[in-house]
Amino acid sequence: MAEAGQTEKHGFQTEVKQLLHLMIHSLYSNKEIFLRELVSNASDAADKLRFKALSDNSLYGDDSELHVRISLDKDARTITISDNGVGMTRDEVMNNLGTIAKSGTAEFFGQLSGDQAKDSQLIGQFGVGFYSSFIVADEVTVRTRSAFEKGSIGVEWHSQGEGEFELAETEKARRGTDIILHLKEGEDEFLDEHRLRGIINKYSEHLSIPVQMWKAPVAEQENEDGEKIPAEPGQWQTVNSGQALWTRDKADISDEEYKEFYKTVAHDFDDPLLWSHNKVEGTTEYTSLLYVPKRAPWDLWNREQQHGVKLYVKRVFIMDDADQLMPTYLRFVKGLIDTNDLPLNVSREILQDNKITRAMRNGSTKKVLQMLKKLAKDDTEQYQQFWDTFGNVLKEGPAEDNGNQERIAELLRFASTHSESAAQTVSLDDYLQRMKEGQDKIYYIVADSYEAAKNNPALEIFRKKGVEVLLLSDRIDEWLMSHLTEFKDKQLQSVTRGDLDLGELDDEQDKEQQEQAEEAFKEQLKRFETALGDRVKKVRVTHRLTDSPACIITDENDMSTQMAKLMEAAGQQVPETKYIFEVNPNHPLVVKMTEKDDTAFNQWADVLLDQATLAERGSLKDPASFVTKLNKLMLDA
Numbered sequence: 177m178a179e180a181g182q183t184e185k186h187g188f189q190t191e192v193k194q195l196l197h198l199m200i201h202s203l204y205s206n207k208e209i210f211l212r213e214l215v216s217n218a219s220d221a222a223d224k225l226r227f228k229a230l231s232d233n234s235l236y237g238d239d240s241e242l243h244v245r246i247s248l249d250k251d252a253r254t255i256t257i258s259d260n261g262v263g264m265t266r267d268e269v270m271n272n273l274g275t276i277a278k279s280g281t282a283e284f285f286g287q288l289s290g291d292q293a294k295d296s297q298l299i300g301q302f303g304v305g306f307y308s309s310f311i312v313a314d315e316v317t318v319r320t321r322s323a324f325e326k327g328s329i330g331v332e333w334h335s336q337g338e339g340e341f342e343l344a345e346t347e348k349a350r351r352g353t354d355i356i357l358h359l360k361e362g363e364d365e366f367l368d369e370h371r372l373r374g375i376i377n378k379y380s381e382h383l384s385i386p387v388q389m390w391k392a393p394v395a396e397q398e399n400e401d402g403e404k405i406p407a408e409p410g411q412w413q414t415v416n417s418g419q420a421l422w423t424r425d426k427a428d429i430s431d432e433e434y435k436e437f438y439k440t441v442a443h444d445f446d447d448p449l450l451w452s453h454n455k456v457e458g459t460t461e462y463t464s465l466l467y468v469p470k471r472a473p474w475d476l477w478n479r480e481q482q483h484g485v486k487l488y489v490k491r492v493f494i495m496d497d498a499d500q501l502m503p504t505y506l507r508f509v510k511g512l513i514d515t516n517d518l519p520l521n522v523s524r525e526i527l528q529d530n531k532i533t534r535a536m537r538n539g540s541t542k543k544v545l546q547m548l549k550k551l552a553k554d555d556t557e558q559y560q561q562f563w564d565t566f567g568n569v570l571k572e573g574p575a576e577d578n579g580n581q582e583r584i585a586e587l588l589r590f591a592s593t594h595s596e597s598a599a600q601t602v603s604l605d606d607y608l609q610r611m612k613e614g615q616d617k618i619y620y621i622v623a624d625s626y627e628a629a630k631n632n633p634a635l636e637i638f639r640k641k642g643v644e645v646l647l648l649s650d651r652i653d654e655w656l657m658s659h660l661t662e663f664k665d666k667q668l669q670s671v672t673r674g675d676l677d678l679g680e681l682d683d684e685q686d687k688e689q690q691e692q693a694e695e696a697f698k699e700q701l702k703r704f705e706t707a708l709g710d711r712v713k714k715v716r717v718t719h720r721l722t723d724s725p726a727c728i729i730t731d732e733n734d735m736s737t738q739m740a741k742l743m744e745a746a747g748q749q750v751p752e753t754k755y756i757f758e759v760n761p762n763h764p765l766v767v768k769m770t771e772k773d774d775t776a777f778n779q780w781a782d783v784l785l786d787q788a789t790l791a792e793r794g795s796l797k798d799p800a801s802f803v804t805k806l807n808k809l810m811l812d813a
């Protein structure tokens with residue numbers, strides 16, 4: 177522990193060094209954002225204090241007017257951003273300003289390519305926060321004093337952004353934080369009061385806290401006519417209106433204002449893709465301002481990732497990351513919900529299982545789904561961009577949110593045999609519109625890859641009859657389809673599962689032919705049963721194959737291949753599934769093998785089963801034996 181006056185040196189965590197280096201180089205063209213980051217940190221600190229003071233008013237001391245103040249010293253070339261918010265203890269300074277505590281940081285740095293344009297995008301998604309000071313400053317001093325630590329006098333943190341920082345105890349008269357930036361050579365534009373005011377106004381207009389700039393005193397002057405203009409004392413002038421954006425009337429807010437506000441709440445560099453601002457009246461009254469970002473945050477796949485919706489009660493910030501307010505499958509949504517109906521001292525525990533929270537969550541979820549539906553209708557291209565970015569998260573929806581299943585399903589996009597492209601552009605409504613006469617099911621296949629799905633032999637009959645099949649190959653798809661069993665009264669049916677019942681797609685003649693084929697092949701089926709024994713659940717004549725000799729199918733109630741693979745990958749014990757083996761009696765290979773003696777027939781049957789397994793599962797338990805058997809057959813041929 178440092179004693180007063182004593183300075184300790186500490187090294188930055190490696191990731192901080194990397195971040196600093198990258199940021200300074202790749203964010204330079206966007207350098208004024210450091211002001212947005214620091215002002216929004218200061219405003220957050222004030223919000224946190226206001227919240228804590230709800231239960232302990234003494235925290236304000238004699239200083240209850242919360243504010244952010246910015247001042248300039250042209251001679252010293254410094255900008256100071258001060259707040260009288262929560263401040264930080266020594267440990268908090270060590271953690272917050274010396275390390276990056278976000279989980280998955282190492283993975284994030286692993287993604288960086290060294291290409292500045294790409295990396296600056298990624299860094300934007302990561303969030304640079306306080307460290308962005310070093311884009312314009314060659315020296316940063318932070319003086320802070322915690323509102324909560326009795327008897328503390330304050331901590332001073334100082335760094336030149338080059339690998340280490342210094343820490344010392346310091347006498348700071350009041351709680352809160354001062355950030356003093358010493359500007360680099362060439363950054364004089366920020367010393368221009370007028371310019372600085374313009375930027376700060378832009379970033380703070382919609383914050384509910386007053387943001388003030390110091391106006392230097394003006395001495396008494398004389399004008400040209402010899403009249404005296406009285407001296408003006410130095411004073412703090414409020415730069416923003418201090419009215420929270422979301423409390424204003426929708427009609428009076430410009431798109432620009434919505435976009436700027438988004439950047440501050442979401443800490444994003446980019447404009448949002450779309451937003452929805454609603455004042456809800458009725459049993460539960462609240463205002464929501466919800467945004468869908470353009471780009472995915474770097475940790476989108478982490479389901480524990482912080483949610484982006486903040487909770488306010490009576491315009492007082494209560495908490496970030498209020499995960500009760502938005503379902504997990506909409507975790508990419510940013511913004512806030514403000515209500516008068518919850519008590520100011522609401523805790524996470526109270527939020528859980530609370531009628532008001534539930535009403536706000538349901539309402540906001542519907543709003544988000546509605547705005548996405550509208551986008552899909554109005555702007556296919558932008559919707560596609562949304563889908564390509566967040567589609568896989570939305571696919572978690574049908575499992576998580578049964579009540580909105582149909583609304584979510586309308587938003588899903590798939591690859592399909594109709595487009596013959598891996599791009600996921602086909603909606604279930606598109607599919608319904610193209611259904612053949614007599615078709616009463618939506619057919620799909622789930623496989624490891626788009627190619628494996630597209631080339632699976634089980635699609636042959638569908639191709640022949642011109643029936644569209646959705647081609648699914650994302651990891652989440654099996655999970656999705658196990659929960660999404662119906663859409664607008666049409667059942668969703670996997671083409672590699674259960675009995676193939678094409679309903680009225682098969683005409684009388686088809687059915688008759690099938691029955692005849694089955695009857696004629698009865699004896700041969702028995703030979704297959706003997707040859708394959710308990711390696712298969714059942715052997716039967718196929719209706720789905722036209723060009724392949726055989727395939728394997730999962731029985732209706734067994735676990736599908738993809739689900740079994742997912743569970744295996746997650747380290748779970750999966751019971752071994754036996755497949756139904758389907759043979760195509762018309763295929764030349766099958767015709768030929770029926771003429772063989774039992775020994776040869778058995779060998780052929782073995783190889784056919786392995787082949788079919790390979791086409792469905794993508795791998796074999798014992799590939800070496802398969803190769804041996806195949807080589808033997810080739811030699812015999």
Ligand SMILES: Nc1ncnc2c1ncn2[C@@H]1O[C@H](COP(=O)(O)OP(=O)(O)OP(=O)(O)O)[C@@H](O)[C@H]1O
Pocket residue numbers: 213217218221259261262263264272273302303304305306307352353443
């Ligand atoms: N003015 C301040 N007063 C009190 N604490 C602060 C202040 N500025 C920063 N902090 C603390 O330091 C932490 C790190 O700040 P930083 O700006 O680097 O990241 P962040 O704001 O948490 O996230 P983001 O990357 O989204 O900006 C904050 O979470 C906060 O706890």
